[in-house]
Amino acid sequence: MSDHSELSGGEEELMTPAELISRLEEAWLNEKFSPELLENKSELVECVMEQLTHMEENLQRVRKGDLKASVHRMEIDRIRFVLSSFLRSRLKKIEKFFPHVLEKEKSRADGDPSFLSPEEFAFAKEYLANTEVYLRAVALKHMPPNLQSVDMMKAVPEPCLDSFVFLRVKEKQENILVEPETDEQREYVVDLDEGSQHLMRYRTIAPLVASGAVQLI
Amino acid sequence: MFCEKSVELIRELHRMGDGQLPAFNEDGIRQVLEEMKALYEQNQTDVNEAKTEGKSELIPSIKFRHSCLLRNQRCIAAYLYDRLLRIRALRWEYGSVLPTNIRFHMCAEEMEWFNQYKKSLATYMRSIGGEEGLDITQDMKPPKSLYIEVRCLKDHGEFEIDDGTVILLKKNSQHFLPRWKCEQLIRQGVLEHVIS
Numbered sequence: 478m479s480d481h482s483e484l485s486g487g488e489e490e491l492m493t494p495a496e497l498i499s500r501l502e503e504a505w506l507n508e509k510f511s512p513e514l515l516e517n518k519s520e521l522v523e524c525v526m527e528q529l530t531h532m533e534e535n536l537q538r539v540r541k542g543d544l545k546a547s548v549h550r551m552e553i554d555r556i557r558f559v560l561s562s563f564l565r566s567r568l569k570k571i572e573k574f575f576p577h578v579l580e581k582e583k584s585r586a587d588g589d590p591s592f593l594s595p596e597e598f599a600f601a602k603e604y605l606a607n608t609e610v611y612l613r614a615v616a617l618k619h620m621p622p623n624l625q626s627v628d629m630m631k632a633v634p635e636p637c638l639d640s641f642v643f644l645r646v647k648e649k650q651e652n653i654l655v656e657p658e659t660d661e662q663r664e665y666v667v668d669l670d671e672g673s674q675h676l677m678r679y680r681t682i683a684p685l686v687a688s689g690a691v692q693l694i
Numbered sequence: 695m696f697c698e699k700s701v702e703l704i705r706e707l708h709r710m711g712d713g714q715l716p717a718f719n720e721d722g723i724r725q726v727l728e729e730m731k732a733l734y735e736q737n738q739t740d741v742n743e744a745k746t747e748g749k750s751e752l753i754p755s756i757k758f759r760h761s762c763l764l765r766n767q768r769c770i771a772a773y774l775y776d777r778l779l780r781i782r783a784l785r786w787e788y789g790s791v792l793p794t795n796i797r798f799h800m801c802a803e804e805m806e807w808f809n810q811y812k813k814s815l816a817t818y819m820r821s822i823g824g825e826e827g828l829d830i831t832q833d834m835k836p837p838k839s840l841y842i843e844v845r846c847l848k849d850h851g852e853f854e855i856d857d858g859t860v861i862l863l864k865k866n867s868q869h870f871l872p873r874w875k876c877e878q879l880i881r882q883g884v885l886e887h888v889i890s
Contacts, residue, residue, distance in 0.1 A: 526823025547840055554837040554874060561830040564822065568830070572782070596821040603814040608778065611807040616770045619727045621734035624767045632771060 494528055498556060501525050505563040507686055510643070510693035512679050513636040514570045514578055515686065517594040518563075525560050529553060571601050574636055576629035579605060605629070638680040645674050648690040655681055696733065696762040700726045700769035707776050713787075715780045718801040723770065730766050733759045781808050785815065786831055787881055832877055842873045843888040850884045 492500070504518050532553050539546040571578050571593070579601050582593050593601060609629070617625045650669040655677070657664050669675065674694070685691040703722050710716050737759045744752045781804060784792055790812050797805070820827035850863035855875050863869070863879075868888065879885040 523823050526828065551837065551840055554833070554840070557828075558833040558836050561828065561833040564828070564830045568818070596818050600814050600818040603810070607807055607810040607814070608775075611778070611803055612771060612774055614806075615774055615801070615803045616723060616727070617767075620730055620767060621763065624730070624734075624763060627767070627771050632768075632775075 492524070497521070497524055497528060498559075501556070501559055501563065503689075503692055505559050505566075507693045508563055508566050511683075511686060512638060512640045512642075513683075514567060514574070514592055516590045516592055517567075517597065519594040522560065522564070522594075525556065529556060529560075532556075567597065568600070570636070571597055572604060574633065575601050575605050575608075576633050577635050580630065638683065639678050641676055642679045642682075643674065643676050643694045644682060644686075644691045645694050646671055646691050650685060650690060653681065653685075696729065696759075697765050697769070699729060700766045700773075703773040704769055707773060713780065713783055715777065715784070715796060715799050717799045718777070718804065719773075720801065723773075726766050726770055730763055733763050733766075737763075777804065778807060782811060785812060789831070789878055789882070790816075832874065834877065834881075837873060840872060841870050842876065844869055844871055844876055844880070844885040845888050846884065847886050848884055850879070853879075 500521055504515075504521060508515055532549065536546060536549055536553070539549070578593065579598075582591065582598060582601075585591060591598075612627060613625070617627065646669045649671045652666045653669060654664060654666055658678075669691070679686075682691055686693060699722060703719060703726070706716060706719060706722075737756050740752045740756050740759075743749055744756065781800065784796060785808065788796075792808070800808070819829055819831075822828040822830070846863050846865055846867045846869070849865050852860050853863050853875075854860050855872060861869060861871075863884065876885050876887075880887055
């Protein structure tokens, strides 16, 4: 974008719009390809929203029919698509794994990063309550007394952390322990070179995704 | 055979394929619930008998009935939950107002669940990024071009685009419109994207 005013990136440093967008893209791809819900990025989302509003405002000032305007319009559309898609894939996982997501959030130690943003947390709680009320009203309350509840934690599948993901290494990693897949195999360690790409089980590299050392692709 | 009715419910959904919502099978549910009631009552009697008269040969059949009860419960929950997922998908496809023929296939409690879901989703979307929020049910596909050629499949009336121009969406008329304004109308089947 032509606008180079700097946005504050929360507690840390100042970010240019270009950095902001590339951060959004990283978060988007990670969220899209990881089987479980990742840490929430409320701050990033807020910054991008501010940026979008800002760009819309700038666009209002541009003369009608200006070629620049349509290029900028396209840029806004693209950013909004990435942002929506990012939030959508989070919401999808929240809905899919709601009891587990809520459990994880509740058992989180103080000071640990939270996985759900306050809004997502509210949404997940409502979703759980709504679904429980519904099941009770339609069927469970008509069942024999010992069968009137369903254990949501058992009934709703957990995210499959053993699924395989493609990744690109951003920071060199040494001695990553890969656990055996079958009984015949033994565990072994690998080094991940910067810039190299791999196909690995998500469980093995989950901490690296969280720390930003690898990028899911 | 026990549990046949409940498995039939599951099959019914399975046959429909993705995204389609068959009519709510109230009768099927009622039959399963009746079967469960009968199984439970039979078990109560047998449990009492086994306790008071020490008839341990009754235990296997008690266990068997209990498994049937659990299976029935599981199947009903699966049937209802799968329907909820389909209804959820409809919210994303059609927006907050469902076509009448679909509403016709839903029971009152499903309507209630849908309304509550709608509300939760709207609250969530409004809260994104502060002021007016973001409608994440829009922008479902990556944008390729700003304007697209669309054809009207049914009369929709007047339609205002961003710069204030009002156009009349009449059946079989063709327009060149901003993509982000038409996305939902395309999903609702009012407009069709003309790909030349």
